[in-house]
Amino acid sequence: MSEDRARFGTCSPGLVVVLNSDDGEHNSSKSRLVSYCDDMASQPVERALEYFFGLPNKVLGPLNASVSSNIVRSIIKDEFLKFHLNFCTSVGNGDGIRIVDHGCGQNMVGLDELSICGDIKIIKPPLLVESLAVFSSSRANAYVWKGKWMYEVILETSGVQQLGWATLSCPFTDHKGVGDADDSYAFDGKRVSKWNKEAEKYGQSWVVGDVIGCCIDLDCDEILFYRNGVSLGVAFQGVRKMGPGFGYYPAISLSQGERCELNFGARPFRYPIQDFLPFQSAPSVCPFATKLLQCLLRLLDMHSAERAENLVGKLRRLKRLVSIEQLFYPVCHGICEEFFSLLEADAACAEYLAWGPLLSFMMEVFRISAPHDYSSLDRFIDVFLQFQESHQMFEHIIRALSCCCKTASVVLAECPYSGSYPYLALACHLLRREELMVLWWKLSDFEFLFEGFLSQRSPNKQDLQCMMPSVWWPGSCEDISYEDSMMLTTTALSETVSKIEKKHRDLCLLVIEFVPPIMPPQLPGSVFRRFLQNLLLKNRGADRNMPPPGMSRNSVLVSLYAVILHFLSEGFSMKEICGWLTNHATSDPDVGFLHRGGEQSFPVDLFLKNDPHKTDLSRLGGSFTHLSKCNPVFSQETGIMRWEEGSMDDGETRVTHRTTQKPCCCSSYDFELSKMSKLPIKYTAKGPRVHCSSIPDRSAHVAAECSAGNLNDEIVDKPSTSDQSVPDLGYCPLLDRRIMTTEVNVCSATLREEELLDTLLLLYHIGVSPNFKQASYYMSHQSQSMSLLEETEKQIREQPFSEQLKHLKEARNEYREEVMDCVRHCAWY
Structure with missing residues (x-):
């Protein structure tokens, strides 16, 4: 396909795009034109078709009728196959x-x-x-x-x-x-x-x-x-x-x-x-299908502004002009008809064609990096979906994109559009169509594919060496340029992770918005809520020393944690979602759940449910079963706990990652509660402080802000970015606390922010916490290796002619490699 793209600069005479001065981008249907001349010596439409199908010049004779899909299919069968027969023949695996x-x-x-x-x-x-x-x-x-x-x-x-x-x-x-x-x-x-x-x-x-x-x-x-x-x-x-x-x-x-x-x-x-x-040969129709999609790629490429600029003015002398819009539909429809006729001949090849030629074609049209060509891809999809067989192909495309997200590697040279980003971006764009979202939801492996989209492949030692070729740490003897190089590298990687996390949020919002077409009618969020419940049920026992089989990938849990934390901290940014998600009609939809003040409430029964995914978790005092026996729960205790939130950050004083004052994950300074509270109450309770590193899957813009800080900076051991920078605070004041026995007036199938918070804490326990432990290990090992490295270098300086000099130098190189490996891992975490 790339070889074909290289030939786009040499077009047949008569194939031209005329830009309408500077207004071409805003008036594409009028500005991109293909010439159509009365002179029989020059047949621009025929030349255009020859270009689309890669045929020699003037192979096609004059057309006696306007271009239709039947004429296009006739050209494919009569002329296209004749000139591309060698390329459209599959070679078997042979003997052996x-x-x-x-x-x-x-x-x-x-x-x-x-x-x-x-x-x-x-x-x-x-x-x-x-x-x-x-x-x-x-x-x-x-x-x-x-x-x-x-x-x-x-x-x-x-x-x-x-x-x-x-x-x-x-x-x-x-x-x-x-x-x-x-x-x-x-x-x-x-x-x-x-x-x-x-x-x-x-x-x-x-x-x-x-x-x-x-x-x-x-x-x-x-x-x-x-x-x-x-x-x-x-x-x-x-x-x-x-x-x-x-x-x-x-x-x-x-x-x-x-x-x-x-x-x-x-x-x-x-x-x-x-x-x-x-071992298994590719379908015999695969080369032919690939060639057809290459023809379609040339057709779509005619709509790009870059191609238009290269062809400006070649047909100004022509007497008549016909818009390329008149050619697009019949040519595209004819190619799609021929493509689906291949599936009729060999239905077993659908999966291979979707995972191979079709996915490659869609990725090339869409473009791996921004700006993405949404318009060209949508034009193709509009025609493609007119065929009933397209649903089967899109099922395979969705599965292929999910698989690609699980296996994609972050490549430094491709940052920030690296890793799973291009596949997530394409998936999000496709799933904005309700027809395709319903198609995905109906798949038996919907939740498995959803987890695939949320997966990220973690790097090993060799991967980190490629991602961070230059390493620097305080006190190292490396050249000072290494510090700048590493800073640029970590910034680029952080931006990549940020874009991936943004697409995770976009995808989750699409699922939250989705209303399944079933009876009785469901509320938005029901599909996402069920996914979370099944995910937690699937991962019960994840905190055991020997977890049971079938656990989700750690990156899935961490990605979901980051998504939910962002929603609860920054809000959903969609008022129509907040309207049914929030229990408070007066709540500001632009203020996240973790930042709301005034009267607040929380359903006590969330902590008292005998949910299957929670019974295995150890709590303060023992397991759920043990606690329920020792401390029976009475019905009057299962209502709603209400209180007046004493720490509220309004629009002017609210602390976020976008404000000058940063949240707790990016700072270690102290706040006085009296300055934050709207009420004249002073509270001086102290909370625990720990030394820890940032988690690997947090927002990249946060990582970028933190990158200049020391790895040993003190931050609050608090599983949120609630935008509350209160390192010395254990909790906020609760005023007028009381438990109301009134039942929650919300459907049991509705996704609630309180449930999201409960899920967030559980995801922290089974997903994020292990990463903190891993980061702590690398930090500790880095400190030990640095001490050994310094001691070894000291011995080399003091004993330059010692018999052990060779062994000391070997040990120094080994310790240095260990330090560099730990620095890379700490930077990644």
């Missing part, structure tokens, strides 16, 4: 492979159920698998004996997994799997080792969201592994050759609770490796 049908379907590659040892369950088709036994192993139903082959594995968890290759002679037991026998080879990124009977150090540590490419080169007798498209080097050499009837099977071994998704070629590879073939 055999697929054994064990119930997966003809020519479909999957796991051989007869080979499973332990308990491997497919938790989501086609091949998202999880081990329910202590140790489970399985082979695919296909093997190879010559050539170059590969398959991909997306890591849903990052524990002990052995991924690789095995023959039929390799036994699978409760303790032995892939890599534990002759002719069996595996890579384990948890233990950073390769396995062939014995373990050896190899590769890099892997993280959740990594895409592991497992490659076997039977021409050179080698096995290689890739992590997110980057080679980890040759793992094994001298692999024994096999013949027809015997060969190497893709094989996996998983510890209990480990999950991964296998791709043998049913979908396009995330990181295809040159010269290595998938």
Whole structure:
């Protein structure tokens, strides 16, 4: 597709865009014109069609009628295929492979159920698998004996997994799997080792969201592994050759609770490796579909202002002009008709075409970085949705975008539009259409996909080295330029995280606004509320030493925490949402829940519910069951607690990240409560103070403001950015506190801000708190390594000719690497 874009500068005569002076952007339908001349020696419309379809000049004769979708399809069948036949022919995988049908379907590659040892369950088709036994192993139903082959594995968890290759002679037991026998080879990124009977150090540590490419080169007798498209080097050499009837099977071994998704070629590879073939061939219609979408891309490109400027004035001499709008619909509709006719011929290819050519086309039209081309994409979608088959394609597109969010890497050179941002931006734009939002909501894996959109892949040591090439810390001997370089780097990364979090909020707002088309009628927020409830139920037991299987990714919990915290702190910025979300009709919708003053209330029953996702959590005094026995709850205590909020920041005194005075997460100064309170009451209660670092998934603009501060700055141990900078305050004064037995006049299915606050605190406990502990570890380790580094450098200076000088220098380099690694992790957190 990129090669085709490179040819856009050389257009056929007669294909021109005329800009209407400086007003072109505001009057596109009148300013972009294609010439149509009476002179038979020059046929601009025909030349335009030749350009769209990549045909040689003057191949098309004069058209006897206006352009229609039937004429367009005729051109595709008669002329387009003739000149692009070589490009539209798919090449099969050839010999060297055999697929054994064990119930997966003809020519479909999957796991051989007869080979499973332990308990491997497919938790989501086609091949998202999880081990329910202590140790489970399985082979695919296909093997190879010559050539170059590969398959991909997306890591849903990052524990002990052995991924690789095995023959039929390799036994699978409760303790032995892939890599534990002759002719069996595996890579384990948890233990950073390769396995062939014995373990050896190899590769890099892997993280959740990594895409592991497992490659076997039977021409050179080698096995290689890739992590997110980057080679980890040759793992094994001298692999024994096999013949027809015997060969190497893709094989996996998983510890209990480990999950991964296998791709043998049913979908396009995330990181295809040159010269290595998938086990499952791409659909034969894929090249033709790709060419059709390239034609459509040329058509849409005609609407861009940049292309218009390059073609200004080429047809000023022509007698008549026809608006390009007259060509767009019939050409686009004709191409779409031909595209969907391919699906009629081979319905099984829909998923591959959606995940591959169609998604690439939409991303290129939309543009990865801002400003996005919403107009061109909408023009295409308007036509595409006219076909009933488009719903199936958009189902696959939504799934593909969710998967891309889980595996996307942050690349410094692409900041701030890196990581999951482009996929989130496209998803948010698509889901603003009610038709597509309903389509997504009706999917059986709606909540799974929602979690995918909220996922972010965390970097490992090597990723951080690429993201932060220059490292500086106070007292380091690095060049002073490293400090400026690191500051610029962290600022760029912070801006990227900020844009991703903004899209998370946009997506959640779309779900909150959405009213499902069911009876009885639902209120806005019901879908989001159910999602939160199911998520918390799914993650009960997450705080155990050995969490149960099926937990959500930590990044999902942290992303949701950041979203809810922003909503409660800054408000929803949408009055129509606040109208039903808030229990107070007089509340200012622009003021967040955490900043409202005056009379406040809170439903006591939120803390007294025997919710399944809360019963496992330890509370002050014991579990919920124990507390309910020791302290029975009476009905009169389950009403509403009301009080007069004594600390209120109005529009003038309100503290936010946008004001000169910053909230507690960005400062460590003290406030006097008497200055904040509107009431003449002084309160001097002290709260606990702790030393901690910022969490990795907080708002990037906050991280940017904090980046200049020391990692040991004191901040309040408080799970919110409530814009209340009160480090010395344990809590605000409660005036006229009382419990009302009046029932809450809100539907039980309605999303309430009080519930969001309750969810926020729980997400902090199971999602954010572990990140604080991890950050604390790196800070402590950094301090220790810096002390050891300083002591080692001191010994080198004092003993320049010591026999131990060589060992001291080696130790210094090791300590220095540890400090740099800790600095990078602390900066990321």
